Amino acid sequence: MSTTSKTQTLPLPTENYETAWNNILKIIKDNISLQAFKTWFEPIEAVKLEKNILTIQVPSQFFYEWIEEHYISLLRKTMMRELGKDAKLEYRIVMEKNNGKKPDTTIDLPNEKTGNNKNPDVNAPAIIGGSVKNPFIIPGLKKINIDPQLYAAYTFDTFVEGDCNRLARSAGFAVAQKPGGTSFNPLVIYSAVGLGKTHLAQAIGNHIKNLHSGKTVLYVQIEKFANQFIDAMKNGHINDFIHFYQLIDVLIVDDIQFLAGKPKIQEIFFTIFNHLHQSQKQLVLTSDRPVKDLQDMDERLLSRFKWGLSADLQVPDFETRIAILEKKMYADGIELSREVVEFVAYNINTNVRELEGALTSLLAQSVLNKKEIDVELAKKIVKNFVKSVTREVSVEFIQKTVCEFYQIPYDKLKEKTRKRHVVQARQLSMYLAKNFTKNSLKSIGKHFGGRDHSTVIHSCQAVQNMVDTDIAFKEEVTELEKKISMSL
Ligand code: ADP
Ligand code: MG
Numbered sequence: 001m002s003t004t005s006k007t008q009t010l011p012l013p014t015e016n017y018e019t020a021w022n023n024i025l026k027i028i029k030d031n032i033s034l035q036a037f038k039t040w041f042e043p044i045e046a047v048k049l050e051k052n053i054l055t056i057q058v059p060s061q062f063f064y065e066w067i068e069e070h071y072i073s074l075l076r077k078t079m080m081r082e083l084g085k086d087a088k089l090e091y092r093i094v095m096e097k098n099n100g101k102k103p104d105t106t107i108d109l110p111n112e113k114t115g116n117n118k119n120p121d122v123n124a125p126a127i128i129g130g131s132v133k134n135p136f137i138i139p140g141l142k143k144i145n146i147d148p149q150l151y152a153a154y155t156f157d158t159f160v161e162g163d164c165n166r167l168a169r170s171a172g173f174a175v176a177q178k179p180g181g182t183s184f185n186p187l188v189i190y191s192a193v194g195l196g197k198t199h200l201a202q203a204i205g206n207h208i209k210n211l212h213s214g215k216t217v218l219y220v221q222i223e224k225f226a227n228q229f230i231d232a233m234k235n236g237h238i239n240d241f242i243h244f245y246q247l248i249d250v251l252i253v254d255d256i257q258f259l260a261g262k263p264k265i266q267e268i269f270f271t272i273f274n275h276l277h278q279s280q281k282q283l284v285l286t287s288d289r290p291v292k293d294l295q296d297m298d299e300r301l302l303s304r305f306k307w308g309l310s311a312d313l314q315v316p317d318f319e320t321r322i323a324i325l326e327k328k329m330y331a332d333g334i335e336l337s338r339e340v341v342e343f344v345a346y347n348i349n350t351n352v353r354e355l356e357g358a359l360t361s362l363l364a365q366s367v368l369n370k371k372e373i374d375v376e377l378a379k380k381i382v383k384n385f386v387k388s389v390t391r392e393v394s395v396e397f398i399q400k401t402v403c404e405f406y407q408i409p410y411d412k413l414k415e416k417t418r419k420r421h422v423v424q425a426r427q428l429s430m431y432l433a434k435n436f437t438k439n440s441l442k443s444i445g446k447h448f449g450g451r452d453h454s455t456v457i458h459s460c461q462a463v464q465n466m467v468d469t470d471i472a473f474k475e476e477v478t479e480l481e482k483k484i485s486m487s488l
Pocket of ligand 1: 158159160161165191192193194195196197198199200324327352353356
């Protein structure tokens with residue numbers, strides 16, 4: 001609201017942005033559902049309008065990402081209509097820390113899609129440090145103009161330490177303290193996907209930028225490097241290309257496994273690598289496998305990769321996974337019960353990216369359905385994430401579930417008794433064990449007091465016949481199947 005005197009005739013900046021935003025909202029409201037409008041647009045506050053750049057304040061990082069993903073083209077069109085074709089959008093994010101101690105913090109984020117920035121990694125948050133410049137269109141290349149292509153969010157502070165990453169993290173930290181001045185050159189960080197290579201490599205870059213502002217840092221994905229190289233070849237700018245990369249003090253190259261089987265790109269990379277290494281410049285490389293397992297690579301290049309230190313990132317253990325979730329929740333201003341956090345951390349145990357994905361889905365579901373996030377909701381969401389992972393229940397678990405259901409003592413399944421209800425429970429347990437586990441018939445038989453495989457086959461057939469003919473029994477089987485798959 002404007003607090004200025006009413007005698008002013010020209011619209012004041014505050015009135016400008018409020019009017020502009022209200023006009024934009026009117027159009028948006030006509031174009032999306034009321035529910036969507038209430039959820040995603042009513043909480044937004046416009047905060048300023050300067051030179052066609054409208055800044056809006058959103059309640060959380062998640063909220064910002066959601067808008068970018070779902071409403072940006074509508075928002076852009078509407079803004080251009082209201083503010084002209086050069087209109088740009090910036091976000092400000094309120095960090096809700098929930099503890100009431102910290103004042104609200106705001107971050108200005110350049111807009112990925114309406115602004116000039118190109119996001120080199122689709123999974124990464126917004127870029128810091130102004131617009132990204134294409135190295136080839138900077139006339140009279142000056143060092144100072146090189147944008148490091150780093151993300152503010154990828155720092156050591158946000159990279160949770162655990163046994164899984166201690167060596168890589170501390171080597172990275174040492175390199176960041178003294179770039180080019182340790183024996184960790186190159187520093188090679190390797191791991192399977194989603195375990196933090198890009199995050200850690202970027203954290204090194206960000207830390208160097210903070211400590212040594214004079215150093216020219218550049219993060220590049222090798223694929224992008226390769227494309228730049230191909231363009232430079234086409235346009236006859238190969239010398240500019242090499243010259244550009246030789247200016248860098250700290251070169252961070254992500255996903256070098258992409259070099260495999262590309263001799264021309266390996267060659268140019270070799271040239272640049274040698275130049276930088278000889279000038280005591282720092283190289284940080286990431287790879288999805290250890291250097292010795294990289295295939296179709298020039299031996300000279302491989303031997304150089306082995307000069308420094310290789311450190312891997314492993315799957316974080318349960319406690320570290322909890323710590324990672326808690327850190328992300330804090331950063332996004334979300335609060336979840338300990339029970340939910342533990343459930344997610346326990347069940348998603350292969351990949352940090354999936355862990356984050358589950359957190360985002362949980363939040364989205366709870367916002368959209370106005371539902372509290374409890375373990376039930378977490379269960380549903382987590383299922384979508386672990387589907388691809390082969391998980392199995394044990395034969396014992398199936399036996400116990402069946403016994404509990406029919407109220408039969410567990411040991412009876414292994415005995416020779418021919419009592420009808422015990423026989424049925426035994427046969428049904430075998431049938432479920434065959435369908436839910438990868439055990440051989442022989443090994444299933446062993447779990448039932450050492451029965452042989454033909455008994456197991458016979459049991460499975462008997463159950464199948466009953467399922468086909470007895471509706472009440474079929475319902476019991478379905479219920480048991482549900483119980484077992486819930487535990488998966
Ligand atoms: P990679 O490059 O190995 O595929 P990323 O660096 O992209 O993996 O990590 C995937 C996601 O997991 C990122 O959002 C990253 O911030 C997060 N992440 C990975 N390891 C950690 C960690 N130790 N602490 C906090 N976040 C992590
Ligand atoms: Mg990566």
